[in-house]
Amino acid sequence: MPDAKTVCPYCGTGCSMRLITKGNQIVEVEADRESPVNEGNLCLKGYFGFHHVASPARLTTPMMRREDGRFAPAGWDAALDVVARKLADIKRESGPDAIVIFSTARSTNEENYVTQKFARAVLGTNNVDHCARLCHAPTTSGLEMTLGAGAMTNTIGELSRHSDVIFICGSNTAECHPIVASHVIKAKARGAKLIVADPRKNEMVKHADLWLGVPIGHDIPLLNAMMHVIIKEGLHKADFIREHTDGFDDLARAVANYPPERVSQMTGIPAEDLVKAGRWYANAGAASTLYAMGVTQFTCGTGNVVSIANLAVITGQIGRPGAGVCPLRGQNNIQGAGDLGAVPNEFPGCYKVTDDAARARFEKAWNSPLSSKIGLRLTEVPAAILDGKVRAVICDGENPMLTDPSTRHFARAVEKLDLLMVTDIFLSETARRAHVVLPACGWGGRKGTFINTERRVQRVRAAVRARGETKAAWWIFRSLSERLGFDGMRYRSPEDVWNEVRTVVPEQWGGVSYARLDKEPGVCHPCPTEDHPGTPILHVGGRFATPSGRAQLKPVLFDPVEVPESERKAFASPIVGHIAERPDADYPFIFTTGRVAAHYHTGNMTRRSPVLEQIAPEALFELNPEDARDLGLRDGEYIRVTTRRGSVVSKAWVTGRVSPKLVFGTFHYWETPANELTNSENLDPYCFIPEFKISAARVVKITPAEAQASVEAQRRYFRQDVEAAAIIAENAYLQSHGDAA
Amino acid sequence: MNRFVIADWEKCIGCNTCMAGCVDVHERAGLAAYPRLHVTRLENATMPLQCRNCDDAPCEKVCPVRAITFEDRSVQLNESVCIGCKLCALVCPFGAITPHGTKPRGEESLAYGHVLRVGPPMPQGEESPLYGTYPLMLPEPDLRPDAVHPLLQWLIGERTVAVKCDLCHWRPQGPECVRVCPTDALRLVDEDNVTELIEKRRVQTFHDHPAGG
Structure with missing residues (x-):
């Protein structure tokens, strides 16, 4: 096959690359010089992470577990017949909510769309989730609550071109998003200041003009102290706050309780550094905050994200080039998987399943009644299995045996399932425990689109022919839907699926056709029409995506043990953070x-x-x-x-x-x-x-x-x-x- | 004047892409599959360190078999002549020469086998049971440098040879580490850019200290 331009399969940066092939094998990867994301650069995973495509250990044929526990090859028809029959039985006996689908941020938008449509329209359950639950779920909840849209507000390239202050809070950017880090390094060469808040002296700390060595989990007091300084010194944008936000008074009262001296005692960060950080951030012409798992993976993850949004909004550091809130998503298509509805509470386009109007719209589009009950989150599934509420799990390309917390707990639950169907490119630790294993057509052979961390929809193209009998997830779910008597999935290609997405949610992707993506280096959604330029920057001019159009500031309180009742009671609905498991004498x-x-x-x-x-x-x-x-x-x-x-x-x-x-x-x-x-x-x-x-x-x-x-x-x-x-x-x-x- | 690759710690993010590129390009050329530069992490700075290709190179002086020679304005090490005595590594003031035993990564010889097997590393350095097999991409015959004696290809992995930066001398596009670095932290220093820098500094000195003070 000819060389193909595609998108890197690893982190959410979405670097564009060309796969050089020889025969039916990828032999080299070239960086795309035209890409506004990676500008001719790649990291080592981008350059050298392709060998798995040709690995002989790839799954190439459907397999079913035999009585003796070993796998035996089975044809597609036999395997899909068994799965369809079991799903139908379980749905009849225990209801549709006894079935759970794990979709995946690794697969395309098209595959995620079909997966969630299969759960909702074919099975009749909202039990569909993916690994965003384990990484940026607080971004969705926290940013939707405050700004109205759970996504990065700006584009990556703006960091190197426009940002004067870059505040990295809980992101190991150099290791996890090296190409984003390269933009930070370029910004520094231009004279931008870098503030890094991290408990570790990671590689970005070595480049920082100011390091805030925040003890792990103490981001809320850190951010509150910065806001305390900003409000006390009058560095906040009073006009912007008055015209475009609600809730400032409560926020100001909350942060009044976090003076730098107190937070310094709580965290060990010198008070003058907290003051400096607040001043630099607020006084910058354009400041961007980068954050990732160091902010989200906490019981107060939502509170941490809300605090970051609070800080950006009160200083007006949002909605302008180089000024915004930048959650760095960890997987190639995690933004897409969530936006296309592979979550238990939202349809494609982030419409709530509990919203009657939204449900009516999708019922009409999919010609099927839909459930209004929020489905199980991925993290609730093991307990639901052990309680006997869930009998079947369809796992598309995730490996929860290694990625879910407390894996032995998950393994015990999986043993109780009546059906575990795993689709993957390798016999992963999870697939090994499945009843039916289906071979997926992975990156290199797959076609469709990914959405990167900056909401850029990009084409994913095939460089090699699909291995063996591997199939894409959209084909698998289409085939299952036919067996279950559903008529609304007659797709012949990923483009068919994408064109349905464009007609069902035109306000987000109506203008993003495959033909356009072939001509342009991706389009940032929302992009409603073919002549719309896309939306690289959200919330421009203080027009936030919330129902009222105004940013919702929220007080966020924190104490490592527990926030005192008296402090809590002073607010109507504060977000309260603490640390769930603190070191003690046994576990120091x-x-x-x-x-x-x-x-x-x-x-x-x-x-x-x-x-x-x-x-x-x-x-x-x-x-x-x-x-x-x-x-x-x-x-x-x-x-x-x-x-x-x-x-x-x-x-x-x-x-x-x-x-x-x-x-x-x-x-x-x-x-x-x-x-x-x-x-x-x-x-x-x-x-x-x-x-x-x-x-x-x-x-x-x-x-x-x-x-x-x-x-x-x-x-x-x-x-x-x-x-x-x-x-x-x-x-x-x-x-x-x-x-x- | 000698030529060498040097890193700028103000740009390095420690991502190791240079090391990976170095391994890949040398493996494809049939040379020891080992990085010739090492990302070195101190508490406050990180950057890759590699050979400075000294004009008056101590390694060249001590090599008992003349495996190390000064060629094309750089210090080149012939891996097939090297006897693995490690004297060069001892005298190198930059720690830029690494003795490396290219253990075969599979049952068959790296150079001639068609299957490369990779297993997880084991404590104490034992051979690990294998868990994956990969087709080995052999370099094109015309890309295999003449310097690699067939004897070495047979024996690769069964003895230690000295491994050092060779500036990817057979590649018209120059050192691979410079090409792949995503932050442009690496560059090739040669006579032209040193001369340019020296002249710029002379002018600067003249401006700053017109009296020559």
Whole structure:
């Protein structure tokens, strides 16, 4: 096939790239110089993360689990017949809400649209969710509550061109979004100031003009202190606040209680640094805030996001080039998956399922009655399975066995299911436990569109022919819908699906045709008509996307233990934050998680690249030199980290990047599955995200032999049969198709 | 004058793209698949460190088998002549030479096998049971540099050779690390840009200290 221009399959930056092929294999990746996002650059995942496409371990044929627990190849017809029959039975016996679909931010807009339509129109349930629940759910809840739209307000390129102050709060930009970081570096070369608030001295801290070493989870007092300074010194934009916002008085009363001196005592950040940060931000010609998981993955994630929005609104740092609120989304199409309705409370275009008018509109479009009951969130599913409320899970391309908090809890739940159908490109840790495994047509062979973090819709093109019998999710759900007697999914291509999206939600995507995307470097939605230029900047001129058109400022209160009743009672409906699991005598450390640049999530794709695997071959948990001294530990020796949920083993990196009593680890490696340690019980009350970022932990030094024993135990648990089953599938395919694979 | 690649720590974000690019380009050329520059992280700054290609290079002086020579304004190391004595690594003032045993990553030789197997690293450095197989993209025959003796290709991974930056000397587009760095933190220094810089500084000095003080 000819070389193809497409979009990187990893983080939400959405870098445009050209795949160079030879025969039916990708051999090289070139950066797209025309792209306004990456301007001719890529990071190492973009350049070298393609080897998984040609991996012989790819699933190429549908498989069903036999009585003896092993997988046997099955044709598409047989596999889909079984799934359709079971779904119909379960729906008849237990109702549609006994079925849950996990969609995925990895697949295209078209696939997400069809997936959620299948749940809603074919099955009749709103039980559809995806991994945004575990990353930017607070962005949706927090920004919708305040600004009216849960998305990045500006474009990435504005950082390098227009921002005078960039405030990075809880984003490890250099490792997680290297190309966004490259725009920050360009901005600095232009003279912009950089403020970084992070508990770790990560790579961006080294470039910061001001580092606020905020203790983990203490973002609300930090932001409140900045607002305290701004209001006290009269740096807020009174006219803008009067004309375009509601709720300023309550907010001002709330932050009055967070003077820099008090917050300095609470956080250890010098008071003068808090003052400086507030002044720099407010006085900037254009200031942008970048944030990510360091703000969202808390029980007060929504409160953190609301605080960031409060700060931007009262200083008027919004709705102008280079001035805005920039949630950096972690997955290639996580913005698209949410916007296309793969969430339990919203239809495509972010219309509430509880809104009668919205429901009537989609009932008419899809010609099917729809449920008004908000579906189960992903984080509520394991408990619902254990309670017997959920009997079937359809998991499209996610790997919750490694990504969900407290994975052993999830594994126990999965065993109780009557049907677990997994669609994936590899036999993932989750797929291994499925009854039916379907081979997905992954990146490289898939077509459609992705929406990046800045709401830019971009074309995804195929560079190689689909492997074996792999199929796209839209085809799978179309085939299931036919078997279940539904007539409204007769799509022949992703473009058919997209054109339906354009007619169903024209105010968002009506003007974004495939033909237009072939000519332009993506279009930022909303874009209602073909002659509309798209909307790179939201909330221009203080016209917010809320029902009233005014930003809604909200008081956000915080205390690590509990906000006193007296402070709480002074406000009508304050957002209140605390830390769910604090260190104690038994678990004196705080364990927190994150990524490294070379790998992506559970490594099913990046760990199949020899180059990336060589650069980051194993987990390195960061530990402060003081703690290492106490443990008698040298750099490169092994530690065991234990929390109330579980225990994992890792090599230690003794480094001043982390403060004493803080341990940082990645969740990329099955050998060191960090999510066995994380906390699934304490959820944000607004958006149900778990507190991934804080777990009270114990740390002990162990011997290399003990470390090896642990890796072997993890191998038995996670990897046994994986290779064997993939080989069965491969052989079955070769037998039925000759060696044409 | 010598030529060398140098990094600007004010631009480096420590993403390791340079190291990955370095491994890839050398592996494709049939050379040791190991990075020739190392992103080095101190508490307050990060940047990749690599060979300065010294004009009067100590490594060249101590090499007992003349595997290291000064060629085309750079210090080149012939991996097939190297005997793995590590003297060069000991005398290098920049820590830019790494002894590296190219362990075969699979059952078959890296250079001649058609399958590359990658397994997870194991504590204590044992061979790990394999969990994935990948077709190996062999470099085009005309891209394999003559410098690589077939003996090395057979033995690659069974002994240690010294590995250092070779400025990707066979590539017309120059060092791969410079090309792939997303923040333009790396650049190639040669006589032209040093001369330009020196002249600019002379003018600056004249402005700042007209009396020569």
